[in-house]
Amino acid sequence: MSKSMKIGELAQQVGLSIRTLHYYDEIGLLSPSDRTEAGHRLYRDHDIIRLQKVISLQQLGFALKEIRECLENPDFAxxxxxxxxxxxxxxxxxxxxxxxxxxxxxxxxxxxxxxxxxxxxxxxxxxxxxxTQYFTPEQQAILEARFEKRAVEWQDLLTEIRAEMNRGTEVNDPNVQRLAGAWRANMASLIHGDRQIYESFVKMYQHEGSETAGIGALDNDTFEYISKAVSFLSLAEDMDFVVTFKRFNVEANQVIAVGQQAIRELNFNFFGTEGMLLGLLAEGKSVAAQVLMDAGVSFGTTQQVIQEWLASSAILPEDMPEQLGFAPRAYRVMELALEALNQSAAQQPAGPVRANPGHLLLGILLEAQEGGGVASKILTDVFGLDLIQLEQQLRTAMVR
Missing domain, CATH: 1.10.287 (Helix Hairpins)
Known part of the structure; x- marks a missing residue:
């Protein structure tokens, strides 16, 4: 019987990051044969042999798309x-x-x-x-594969942005702000939360200019224009956020506070859906926390997985800002939580007037239907949960 290896053990032995192995699974280049009852990936001998081929072909200079085509072609010799x-x-x-x-x-x-x-x-x-390489070979391969998936969408977005810039439209214009939101979402999809990749991307543009950097034919003027628009969007969201917090009750705000503290302890300077999930589990008293724990979701395992998955995004403790930035998906979770509150108020006039931790968990589960952040991936990939079933259990528990 062949020996199986967990993802952390395999990553350590072959010198790859856990994030890279997750990405290989995501694009179908290397999917593990088995999983544990808790949903952890298990790699067997033939998986490891395939990984060896992937690494060898990468060293030969192959792109991930070429490697996948090679491995799927029986005639490739x-x-x-x-x-x-x-x-x-x-x-x-x-x-x-x-x-x-x-x-x-x-x-x-x-x-x-x-x-x-x-x-x-x-x-x-x-x-x-x-x-001169601004990205590691691993980062270059990841970016190339991700950009190829969304090349048409990216190009269409750049065309719209450039048109507004040429018209002289101010960055606070509603249409430009819509484009800024789309840009930020596309960039988040491109870098998958990896701040090192984003910083390398910006540095390349600043040092080399558009002729060398040229991802998606993005010229320097357009890059500067959309960067200002995104900054304005983030500022506007921060101002709106003060109002948003007033629509959550004490327990929900406590979830966010303890979630931020848990993220700080992992040396991350951004608060995403994973921080929201940690906050729900750390608070531990709400109906949402009970539903999660009854489903087998634990704070310790969740914390460990987040640390492994986002390891490359960790910063030095002395570089930690006073306030954590909220990731776009965290904003979206809160929006969906408030939408769920409004729906329940419409159906039950005597219902809660402020969102509680249950609404935050509903936000995470509803956001998963739009692509999903780290939190929903942990619930499915690590704990093996059916999110639709979990949502039904949560809604039932919230009306008791």
């Missing part, structure tokens, strides 16, 4: 791998030869004239820049 590898090595060698020629010319010029033409330096720097 070693000679094809070798030929592709040879072609890519030739490209790399040609780039190296160009750089060497330019550096040789600079060295010769310095030896003979003790000075150097600026144009020659610029050419050399351009070639060096081409060989």
């Amino acid at each position: 070693l000679p094809q791998v070798i030929n592709l590898h040879r072609a890519r090595l030739r490209e790399q060698m040609a780039l190296s030869r160009t750089l060497l020629d330019r550096l040789d010319a600079i060295a010769t010029q310095l030896q003979t004239t003790q000075s150097i033409a600026v144009e020659n330096l610029i050419q050399a720097m351009e070639t060096i820049t081409m060989t």
Whole structure:
């Protein structure tokens, strides 16, 4: 009988992050054969063999899409791998030869004239820049696969943004704010909460400019315009948030407070749906907490999984801001919680006038139908829960 390995053990042994293995599963490149009763992934011998092929092909320079096509093609043989590898090595060698020629010319010029033409330096720097990587190979592969999935949607969004910018529309215009929300959602989908990827993306644009960075033909002016629009959107949401909090009762606000503290203890500086889930479990007294615990959801396991999944987003304790930023999905959960409150008030006039922790959990479950954040993925992937059934149990418990 083949030995099985948990995701953390496998990640440690092969030198990949747990986040990467989760992503391979997400895109169907490497899905584990089994799961534990608690929903944890278990990898068997043939899964590990497939992972070895994935890693080997990545080292040859293959993109994830190419790797998936190779593994799914029974006719794909070693000679094809070798030929592709040879072609890519030739490209790399040609780039190296160009750089060497330019550096040789600079060295010769310095030896003979003790000075150097600026144009020659610029050419050399351009070639060096081409060989500089802002992303790790792992990050490049992830970004490439994610961007390819939404390339058309991304391009349409950029076209709309650029049109508003060319019209001279102010960033606080309602239509531009709508585009800013769509941009932020697309960017969140692209980076999946990985702040390191986002920071590398911004740094690349700032240092290299649009000609080199050029993801989705995004020029510098458009990037600056939409960045200002997103900043204005975030400020407006923060102002609205003060009003929003008044619509939650003491227990719900306590859930958010203890959830923020739990996230701080994990050294994360943003509050997403995972923080909301931790808050519900940490508060532990509400009907929502009881429904979760009855379903087998525990604070300890949830905390451990969040720490593993979001490890790359952790910061140093001394860099922790005084106030945590709320992730877009956390805002959406609260919006859905208030919508659920309004619906219950319409159906039962004598119902609660302020949202309680049950409404927050309803928000998490309803938001899962829109794609879902980390919280809903934990409930399904780790604890193996049926979210529709969990919602029914919660609604029943809330009217008792």
